[in-house]
Amino acid sequence: MTNKTFHTTETAWCPGCGNYDIVNTLAGVLDDMRFKPSELLLVGGIGQAAKLNQYVNANGFSGLHGRALPAAVAAKMVNESLTVIVNTGDGDSYGEGGNHFLHNIRRNVDITHFAHDNQIYGLTKGQTSPTSDSCSVDRTGACNLSKPFQPLLIALAAGATFAARTFSGNREHMAKVMKAAIRHKGYALVDILQPCVSFNKVNTFGYYKEHTYELEGDYDATDLETALLRSMEYGPKIPIGIFYQVEKPTYHQQRPAIYDGTPMIDKQLSQDTLQTFLNKFA
Amino acid sequence: MNICIGGAAGDGIETMAGILEKTLQRSGYYVYSMRDFMSRIRGGHNFAQIRFDSEPVKAHIDALDILIAYDNRTYDEHQKRLKPDGLLLCDPQLGVSDSRTLPIKLKTLAKESGSARTIGVVCIGALVKLLGLDLRTAETVLRETLPEKLLDMNLTAVQKGFDSVEQKQTLASPNVKGQLLLTGAEAMSLGALAGGLRFYSAYPMSPSTSLLNFFAAHAEEFGLTVEQAEDEIAAINMALGASYAGAKAMVGTSGGGFSLMVEGLGLAGIAELPVVIVDVQRPGPATGLPTRTEQSDLLFACFASQGEFPRMVITVRDHPDAFYQTARALQLAQKYQIPVLLLSDQYLADSAAIVAPPDIGKAVQSVSPLKQDEGGAEAYLRYAFTDSGVSPMRVPGKTDALVRSDSDEHTEEGTITESAEVRVQMVDKRARKLELLAGELLEPAYTGAEDPDVLLVGFGTTTNAVAEAVIRLNKHGVSIGALAFGDVYPLPTKELRNYWGKAKAVYSVEQNATAQLNKLIRMETNLSCTDSILKYDGRQLSVDDILHGLAAFGIGGEVPA
Ligand SMILES: Cc1ncc(C[n+]2csc(CCOP(=O)(O)OP(=O)(O)O)c2C)c(N)n1
Ligand code: SF4
Ligand SMILES: [Mg+2]
Numbered sequence: 145m146t147n148k149t150f151h152t153t154e155t156a157w158c159p160g161c162g163n164y165d166i167v168n169t170l171a172g173v174l175d176d177m178r179f180k181p182s183e184l185l186l187v188g189g190i191g192q193a194a195k196l197n198q199y200v201n202a203n204g205f206s207g208l209h210g211r212a213l214p215a216a217v218a219a220k221m222v223n224e225s226l227t228v229i230v231n232t233g234d235g236d237s238y239g240e241g242g243n244h245f246l247h248n249i250r251r252n253v254d255i256t257h258f259a260h261d262n263q264i265y266g267l268t269k270g271q272t273s274p275t276s277d278s279c280s281v282d283r284t285g286a287c288n289l290s291k292p293f294q295p296l297l298i299a300l301a302a303g304a305t306f307a308a309r310t311f312s313g314n315r316e317h318m319a320k321v322m323k324a325a326i327r328h329k330g331y332a333l334v335d336i337l338q339p340c341v342s343f344n345k346v347n348t349f350g351y352y353k354e355h356t357y358e359l360e361g362d363y364d365a366t367d368l369e370t371a372l373l374r375s376m377e378y379g380p381k382i383p384i385g386i387f388y389q390v391e392k393p394t395y396h397q398q399r400p401a402i403y404d405g406t407p408m409i410d411k412q413l414s415q416d417t418l419q420t421f422l423n424k425f426a
Numbered sequence: 427m428n429i430c431i432g433g434a435a436g437d438g439i440e441t442m443a444g445i446l447e448k449t450l451q452r453s454g455y456y457v458y459s460m461r462d463f464m465s466r467i468r469g470g471h472n473f474a475q476i477r478f479d480s481e482p483v484k485a486h487i488d489a490l491d492i493l494i495a496y497d498n499r500t501y502d503e504h505q506k507r508l509k510p511d512g513l514l515l516c517d518p519q520l521g522v523s524d525s526r527t528l529p530i531k532l533k534t535l536a537k538e539s540g541s542a543r544t545i546g547v548v549c550i551g552a553l554v555k556l557l558g559l560d561l562r563t564a565e566t567v568l569r570e571t572l573p574e575k576l577l578d579m580n581l582t583a584v585q586k587g588f589d590s591v592e593q594k595q596t597l598a599s600p601n602v603k604g605q606l607l608l609t610g611a612e613a614m615s616l617g618a619l620a621g622g623l624r625f626y627s628a629y630p631m632s633p634s635t636s637l638l639n640f641f642a643a644h645a646e647e648f649g650l651t652v653e654q655a656e657d658e659i660a661a662i663n664m665a666l667g668a669s670y671a672g673a674k675a676m677v678g679t680s681g682g683g684f685s686l687m688v689e690g691l692g693l694a695g696i697a698e699l700p701v702v703i704v705d706v707q708r709p710g711p712a713t714g715l716p717t718r719t720e721q722s723d724l725l726f727a728c729f730a731s732q733g734e735f736p737r738m739v740i741t742v743r744d745h746p747d748a749f750y751q752t753a754r755a756l757q758l759a760q761k762y763q764i765p766v767l768l769l770s771d772q773y774l775a776d777s778a779a780i781v782a783p784p785d786i787g788k789a790v791q792s793v794s795p796l797k798q799d800e801g802g803a804e805a806y807l808r809y810a811f812t813d814s815g816v817s818p819m820r821v822p823g824k825t826d827a828l829v830r831s832d833s834d835e836h837t838e839e840g841t842i843t844e845s846a847e848v849r850v851q852m853v854d855k856r857a858r859k860l861e862l863l864a865g866e867l868l869e870p871a872y873t874g875a876e877d878p879d880v881l882l883v884g885f886g887t888t889t890n891a892v893a894e895a896v897i898r899l900n901k902h903g904v905s906i907g908a909l910a911f912g913d914v915y916p917l918p919t920k921e922l923r924n925y926w927g928k929a930k931a932v933y934s935v936e937q938n939a940t941a942q943l944n945k946l947i948r949m950e951t952n953l954s955c956t957d958s959i960l961k962y963d964g965r966q967l968s969v970d971d972i973l974h975g976l977a978a979f980g981i982g983g984e985v986p987a
Contacts, residue, residue, distance in 0.1 A: 207666070409671075413622075
């Protein structure tokens with residue numbers, strides 16, 4: 145522990161929660177990638193997953209439920225040199241924050257979004273989330289009578305340049321996908337299957353272990369059609385891996401006249417420039 | 427001189443009014459111009475009203491000297507306001523029988539010039555002649571305003587209009603030099619730039635959209651982040667993310683969008699993130715009257731959001747005020763790490779006035795920086811308990827220290843806490859900022875008799891009309907004065923108590939139905955107005971409205987201009 149830069153602190157999560165694997169893996173990834181804590185900004189909304197930024201020694205922004213993305217992209221907009229990572233729940237990302245999810249994919253700001261998908265509302269004690277499974281006859285607990293939300297399919301349809309799924313119980317896979325997502329230039333979504341031991345008695349650690357499998361070694365992550373088809377595969381078999389990754393101009397790259405790498409705080413408008421501009425109204 | 431130009435949406439009233447204002451400005455006059463537009467793109471009835479003089483004009487009045495009617499509806503709606511010796515300019519095709527008519531074959535002349543759409547410029551040509559102005563001034567403005575390919579036909583049109591009438595007026599010689607012609611929205615946008623704005627986000631909503639348009643048009647020139655958000659909730663949360671990352675941030679909207687922003691307002695409060703929220707008011711609730719004006723969000727702005735936290739609400743009074751107060755609002759938000767709400771309205775945002783060039787240096791220096799011990803890197807606490815209640819602010823990435831911002835109740839480090847003790851300490855720390863903030867408050871401006879028998883109180887954009895009414899009444903021996911609030915919450919009370927003590931009767935003048943300023947004053951001081959003059963039909967109170975309102979209380983009576 146001593147030669148590591150990133151460490152985690154005591155948490156308020158239930159023992160056995162999938163979030164522990166996520167935070168520990170993330171701290172390892174950040175160490176491996178040799179980030180400085182002060183260059184990193186971890187953003188969350190509100191929920192169990194969203195608390196993650198409080199448990200890692202980096203800059204942290206805990207915003208409102210559902211509103212992590214707008215705050216995160218704006219922080220990145222005004223300071224490109226920050227590495228911005230959002231950790232927040234499925235309810236936060238796809239329910240309350242659904243509109244922001246759609247439109248920030250379109251903006252392609254260079255941030256990373258780890259959606260801790262426990263298919264349940266954890267913090268509010270077990271209500272159905274957008275990604276909860278469909279209700280079956282014998283299903284007990286939270287389930288969807290509405291059609292379940294398909295994060296990867298929707299992200300791809302909205303034009304995501306990086307869309308992946310991993311499972312918190314497969315730490316090696318998760319670390320690999322996290323690194324690729326953080327390195328990706330542009331908005332990167334990783335839907336992380338995360339067991340909630342207290343409220344989701346169906347999608348458990350054992351359930352995910354049994355149902356998930358990795359995308360094939362020769363899978364072509366640059367082919368959108370394949371990615372769309374494979375993202376619809378969700379049932380007895382759940383593929384994990386990077387479904388799609390392409391390079392497209394980021395938010396900043398599309399506006400070269402405004403962004404040259406200098407943070408907004410260092411780009412103050414001079415009084416002379418403004419005075420000259422005022423004279424145009426004479 | 428008071429001119430009204432009316433027609434249907436799509437007739438180009440806005441463009442014509444813009445060219446006319448600029449021509450009057452360049453001819454050396456003070457101009458005050460307002461817009462009354464319907465929420466539609468074609469048809470209906472729109473008008474612009476332009477008042478100008480060789481003396482400063484700061485409000486609109488009802489009585490018209492000239493009415494330019496593109497259609498019969500304009501004539502029907504406004505002819506009763508045209509003075510008996512006024513002039514009605516319209517096409518003979520309208521078939522209006524009115525002794526004040528000066529018929530001009532507007533449509534024919536426009537077609538002869540090359541396009542029916544030059545009708546407005548034909549009118550300008552005619553006006554220039556009637557008023558004895560210099561045609562070359564109008565031509566210069568046309569050259570500056572219009573695209574190359576439309577120029578020739580418009581120059582022809584202005585000449586044809588000019589030749590179609592004889593000079594009727596010899597106006598007092600103008601004397602205005604080096605002044606600026608600004609709309610309220612422009613004044614506010616420029617003030618924001620002076621105040622150090624670096625980030626603006628908004629979702630389009632009348633009548634606030636002119637701010638978004640302005641910043642979007644100049645984002646590259648000034649290196650600003652300007653983002654059209656997917657909704658107002660995104661707009662405010664973006665602004666807060668940007669603010670946290672060190673950019674002075676502002677959002678603009680109208681009441682409906684502000685309603686969506688309210689949870690974000692509370693986040694700014696508890697996370698102590700500086701932000702300026704502009705509410706360009708229109709009549710509500712819900713969609714209300716989208717393109718009209720009202721001052722009915724006052725109490726909502728003062729009390730919106732669950733929970734308790736310091737905020738400041740400033741109402742902008744006129745064009746210069748829009749510039750200075752916006753610059754000041756950004757700096758106050760930064761200094762105290764609080765949300766500052768700026769209330770404007772459709773009337774001010776869309777009206778244009780001649781103003782002295784704003785003093786950028788003065789705007790920048792209007793708020794003195796807070797002297798604070800920044801502390802060392804090791805010990806950095808984002809929400810450190812301080813005497814002032816303001817904790818030293820650092821920007822993530824610009825310091826080795828880690829900066830943590832939190833919407834939950836938090837410790838000094840910025841991590842979640844449920845400690846009863848810390849909760850009370852944090853609420854008190856945030857509230858302590860109000861003590862210093864009290865010293866920043868600007869007292870309301872006073873106009874009128876030294877020891878007035880009658881006191882008027884108002885706020886925001888009715889200020890200049892109220893002042894003009896008071897001055898007229900003073901000239902007629904009425905002992906009256908008016909206090910015009912800019913800063914409204916926290917409410918500055920020194921001058922209020924001073925004049926209240928002298929007056930026998932106090933009336934609030936407000937552009938809302940429930941006398942919200944009166945309620946706020948009562949809540950903060952236990953003083954209550956005798957009565958109120960209220961207007962809530964979506965049209966701005968004019969000087970005449972105020973005079974009539976007072977006459978109804980037996981004050982003043984018939985007062986000539
Ligand atoms: C505006 C608002 N609505 C509702 C809530 C209550 N709330 C807090 S967290 C949460 C859902 C949490 O679910 P999820 O985002 O999936 O996170 P998890 O706890 O499962 O990690 C809700 C509804 C809130 N804090 N704010
Ligand atoms: S409720 Fe579920 S998601 Fe929340 S901490 Fe407990 S196990 Fe984890
Ligand atoms: Mg969840």
